[in-house]
Amino acid sequence: MNPPPLKLDFHPLRESLYNELHARPFQVLPCPSQVSHLAVLTTPEQRNAQFHHWQELHAQLGQPIPHQDDSCFEATFGDLRIRRELHMEFTSYTFIHLGASQGHQPFQQTGLAGLPEGWLERLTGTVVAAFHLDLQPVNASQEPEPGAIRRHFDGERLVGSRPAEGKAQVWSSFKLHGDGFGRFMIINSGLSDSQLGRLTQRLMELETYRLMSLLALPEARDMTPDLNEMDHTLARITDSLTDDATVDEQKVLARLTDMAARIEAFRAHSTFRFSATRAYHQLVLARLAVLREDELSGHLTIREFMNRRLTPAVETCESVSERLDDLSRRVGRASDMMRARVEVAIQSQNQQLLASMNQRSKVQLMMQHTVESFSVVVISYYLIALMRMAMDVAQEAGFDFNKPLLLGLAIPTTLGLVYLTVRSIRQRFLKLAERDQG
Known part of the structure; x- marks a missing residue:
């Protein structure tokens, strides 16, 4: 009689995990x-x-x-x-x-x-x-x-x-x-019947996994010419970056971006197939090991046949997969290099633009100072003219004073006051600008 089951918190997949071994x-x-x-x-x-x-x-x-x-x-x-x-x-x-x-x-x-x-x-x-x-x-x-x-x-x-x-x-x-x-x-x-069943099952799995592992081979062969062309193109681009300082960065970067897109498209279509090839090949090797073959009348054994025919095909798929990854990394490095060159060129242009703007600012400042000087003279001239008119009116009204002497004293005084006023206004605007920048 079996003991009563313990009331434990069993994982919900526990039974299915046991059954998987006997599926x-x-x-x-x-x-x-x-x-x-x-x-x-x-x-x-x-x-x-x-x-x-x-x-x-x-x-x-x-x-x-x-x-x-x-x-x-x-x-x-x-x-x-x-x-x-x-x-x-x-x-x-x-x-x-x-x-x-x-x-x-x-x-x-x-x-x-x-x-x-x-x-x-x-x-x-x-x-x-x-x-x-x-x-x-x-x-x-x-x-x-x-x-x-x-x-x-x-x-x-x-x-x-x-x-x-x-x-x-x-x-x-x-x-x-x-x-x-x-x-x-x-x-x-x-x-025995059970031994014969196991042997038959292993042979069926061996042949099935062999064919499944080879599904990636035509795809690898179809990719190879395109990969060769992209490899040569990338080599020419890399050489041009070292030999030609006047290369068109924008054009080269566009070619690299197009190449990267093609590589990623290849990887999207082939990654699963190449991964499956590796997995199926490992299963083939496992089934071969279980067969425990002996040579028969000088014929190739199944293991020897697979090592001679299947293994090179799988290695071809592995090589193409690794080549895709290598090309992707190389294109990424070349693109980073081109972006760095483009950024350096943009920074140089920005520096030249800033220098030009700085020079224009200096010219504008000098012109502003000149205009301010002229403004002081013009404003003083109109103020003195107004004062002279006021003196004329005062003399006609009967006031007695020395008009030339007063005008002579008013000219430097007016110039000084106008200059100080314009300078005060300019200082106020400069302080406002500095405060906004801070």
């Missing part, structure tokens, strides 16, 4: 059997359509219709077992024909044999991986020769190895055949 259990596969595997790129809208298509299959085969789109759903319809798995950007379908007869010819029948006619053609999405796996039992002393196996791969060069400590053989050409599918042959000489 995609390994298959248990009898031998012989045929397996077909598809990986389909999907959008959120297509994923809904795929689920309805999945429900339609259950209805056609007379099975209970699922109402919840689980991350991993497996159903058996007689001799047909179908497994549907949801991944981040693709959905995988595994079709297993469990009724294969002993001694059947490889690939004459596939895991798709039990599907209703036309159902697979109506599948929504873009197929990236599609391949058949044929599982053949054999005694260790009766393993077929590589030449006999090659006939089932249209005579193509084979890649083969002994995984699982030599208890099986795995063969493939890693090429598409006439039906548009790839092919794997697993010759089982000592694996």
Whole structure:
């Protein structure tokens, strides 16, 4: 009898975290059997359509219709077992024909044999991986020769190895055949059904992740000519900054801004794809490590084949991604340099403008002083004229005084008073200006 549960504050995701470890259990596969595997790129809208298509299959085969789109759903319809798995950007379908007869010819029948006619053609999405796996039992002393196996791969060069400590053989050409599918042959000489299921699952994941990791390669190749052109343009711009002091900063800055916009557009379209390539490649390496391959009759093992073909492609994508980042940094530094030059040029122009304004201010001040001098004389002249008129009126009225003497004394006195008054007014305005600036 289990003890009563403790009343603890459990995290709401605790149960789902436990279930995640068991969400995609390994298959248990009898031998012989045929397996077909598809990986389909999907959008959120297509994923809904795929689920309805999945429900339609259950209805056609007379099975209970699922109402919840689980991350991993497996159903058996007689001799047909179908497994549907949801991944981040693709959905995988595994079709297993469990009724294969002993001694059947490889690939004459596939895991798709039990599907209703036309159902697979109506599948929504873009197929990236599609391949058949044929599982053949054999005694260790009766393993077929590589030449006999090659006939089932249209005579193509084979890649083969002994995984699982030599208890099986795995063969493939890693090429598409006439039906548009790839092919794997697993010759089982000592694996249990659960071991065979794990080996098959790892091979399916290996091939799927290999193809998914290569999706970025065409994009990297398409980018390379543009990156070469931008690299050369940036080098010419940088050289011009060191050799030509009369470069048009505004024009160069506009070219750098346009180049930066193109680089950011490339990064926006490729960052996710390149990151996914790195992640899928790591998964491929992990699956290769678990296979524990031994060499088979001098053929390339799957690990050797991947290291020779897949790794350079992934490194090409890595190189283009790093080149994008490097170009972005270099364009940023060149743009900062050009902005600094533009700012220095603007500051120089501002200094020249300030010097010119200062010179004009001095001229205006000198002119103002001259005008003030003339103003003192003019005002004094009119004041003395008024005084003379007043004296004339006073003499006519009968007052007796020495008019020339009074006018002679009034002239310097008037000039002095007018000068002091104008100077006082100017000082008052200067103080007001200084107070406003403070």
